[in-house]
Amino acid sequence: MSRLRRISATFVAAFRAFARRKTAVFFTFFFPVLLILIFGALVQTRPTGGGLFAREPAYYLPGYLAVVVVFTPLSRVGSTIARHRDGNRFEKLATTPLRRWEWLLAHTLVNVAVIGLAALLLFVLVIVVTGAEVVVGATLLALVPLVVVGVALFCGLGAIIGRVADSQDGVIAASNAVALPVWMLSETFVPPSMLPAWFRPVTAFSPLTYFSRGVRAATAGDDPTVVLLVLAALAVGFFLAGAVAVPRTE
Amino acid sequence: MAEAERRDETALVVDDVRKRYGDTVALDGVSLSIPSGEVFGLVGPNGAGKTTLVRALTGTTRHEGAVSVLGASPGTVDAGRVGLLPQSFDPANRLTARELLAYYAGLYDDARGVDAVLDDVGLPNDADTWYENLSGGQQRRACVGTALVNDPDVLFLDEPTTGIDPAGRRSLWSLVDELAAGGTTVLLTSHSMAEVERLADRVGLLRDGRLVAVGTPEELIAEHGGDSHLIVDGDVDPAVVSNVLDADVESDPRDGRLVVRDVALADVGRLVSELEAAGVDFDSFTWAEPDLEDVYLRLTGDSLEGRR
Numbered sequence: 001m002s003r004l005r006r007i008s009a010t011f012v013a014a015f016r017a018f019a020r021r022k023t024a025v026f027f028t029f030f031f032p033v034l035l036i037l038i039f040g041a042l043v044q045t046r047p048t049g050g051g052l053f054a055r056e057p058a059y060y061l062p063g064y065l066a067v068v069v070v071f072t073p074l075s076r077v078g079s080t081i082a083r084h085r086d087g088n089r090f091e092k093l094a095t096t097p098l099r100r101w102e103w104l105l106a107h108t109l110v111n112v113a114v115i116g117l118a119a120l121l122l123f124v125l126v127i128v129v130t131g132a133e134v135v136v137g138a139t140l141l142a143l144v145p146l147v148v149v150g151v152a153l154f155c156g157l158g159a160i161i162g163r164v165a166d167s168q169d170g171v172i173a174a175s176n177a178v179a180l181p182v183w184m185l186s187e188t189f190v191p192p193s194m195l196p197a198w199f200r201p202v203t204a205f206s207p208l209t210y211f212s213r214g215v216r217a218a219t220a221g222d223d224p225t226v227v228l229l230v231l232a233a234l235a236v237g238f239f240l241a242g243a244v245a246v247p248r249t250e
Numbered sequence: 251m252a253e254a255e256r257r258d259e260t261a262l263v264v265d266d267v268r269k270r271y272g273d274t275v276a277l278d279g280v281s282l283s284i285p286s287g288e289v290f291g292l293v294g295p296n297g298a299g300k301t302t303l304v305r306a307l308t309g310t311t312r313h314e315g316a317v318s319v320l321g322a323s324p325g326t327v328d329a330g331r332v333g334l335l336p337q338s339f340d341p342a343n344r345l346t347a348r349e350l351l352a353y354y355a356g357l358y359d360d361a362r363g364v365d366a367v368l369d370d371v372g373l374p375n376d377a378d379t380w381y382e383n384l385s386g387g388q389q390r391r392a393c394v395g396t397a398l399v400n401d402p403d404v405l406f407l408d409e410p411t412t413g414i415d416p417a418g419r420r421s422l423w424s425l426v427d428e429l430a431a432g433g434t435t436v437l438l439t440s441h442s443m444a445e446v447e448r449l450a451d452r453v454g455l456l457r458d459g460r461l462v463a464v465g466t467p468e469e470l471i472a473e474h475g476g477d478s479h480l481i482v483d484g485d486v487d488p489a490v491v492s493n494v495l496d497a498d499v500e501s502d503p504r505d506g507r508l509v510v511r512d513v514a515l516a517d518v519g520r521l522v523s524e525l526e527a528a529g530v531d532f533d534s535f536t537w538a539e540p541d542l543e544d545v546y547l548r549l550t551g552d553s554l555e556g557r558r
Contacts (some may be wrong), residue, residue: 002359005356005357005359006356006357008356009352009353009355009356009357010353010356010357012353012356013342013345013349013350013353013356014342016342016344016345016349017342017344017345020344020380021344086340087338087339087340087341088336088337088338088339088340089339089340089341091305091308091310091334091336091339092334092335092336092339092396092397093357094308094309094310095308095309095310095329095332095333095334095406096329096354096357096358096400097329097330097357097358097359098357248310249305249309249310249311249312
């Protein structure tokens, strides 16, 4: 009960602190919507042509979801750590019973709540705006654990970035530098067939690749269990590393 | 724990603690023992090691030497018995004061009621104002409140009154008085000599990472404060004053005021009359007994900048 109380208190405080920053809330939802409108409605896909966006609209669903699953936790958790450090909040928390992993779990749950909503919005928008076709069935429910696990994974990575970067500006620059190539090169927008042969194996090292494969399987009616397990194992690793990275001392 | 039993404990022990940041020595063999229920004031110039010592005692910095808090290491002591207000603490600014205290209270199994803490820090009427909309003094009081939610036996206050107006400062002083009366051990760092002289049972003076003096304010003043003195304000020649009064006269390098050392209160009238009789044109004079600030200035070798 004590642990639950600590995590719950931290979750409530973190959620309120985020929800009251209207600009942050607005752009968390607006940025991915903007991308869908640009690429989904204006550029559109060309299934019979070549180059980018040459696949059917549903192919790009993981990419759109990844906008919030990757960018948001990296920047939010990273900058939250930088803010906590600048305000000596970790120094204070270190003298309380709150553990580092409990702090990260509470902030991860806030991200899950926010990004879960954003992902739902994106999912609906992609289908409505781009006409993406998904197979409605039991496998579609796997999107929920895929998003949750994906968010937890990138919250862990965000904590590592927050620890390494020495300022809030540094966190934003570092998280963009990490997120952009991961987002583009993880079987999201750029199909592996468009990449040089030597580079294709590299995509297997990106955790987002498994998120993409899982979302694609879940929306196509295929079983995503294996990739979900791989993603979950990676998420555990990244979360633990992130928990260790959460500062406690100077 | 019974009050008498708690007072028999040694709350804080620091034994030959050393800490370096690269080539900079932050703490250089500091040893100290603080009994339960004592208010201990830690003073010293910027960079003397005050915050580093607090961090050593709260387990938030690595160091050489040993420290103990309530008989345990900082890492193993019951966190519910320790409260900390870090220096320059800046909590989430879009929580209300009530929510902020509720958050920190939520981290403990046996926390005090938030309303009681709000009363203690004088914020019952502003409890539902966002932290960022509170005045500087109110913000600092809310921060102090976060260190009180668990009713700690040992309380670390690192420059708690920085940025607080005089009224707010006095209300916090009263709060520390009440905590001390209730048996809470308080380690307080401050740049305000008046504050530590007012609050502390004992004072430790840090300079360049070394604890150069420890004692009650009275002991320190008697030992290191020097004599009572007369300060003469005005455009006057030190040599003339020295000659008229037949006394050693120092000139304050900051504002040129003259300081006549070793002047008893009973002699002030006579000395002023002598100055007037000699035609020395001074604006005003002030007689002062040595205080903790004199101790500080003598032992730290600090400049007179900031002196009253």
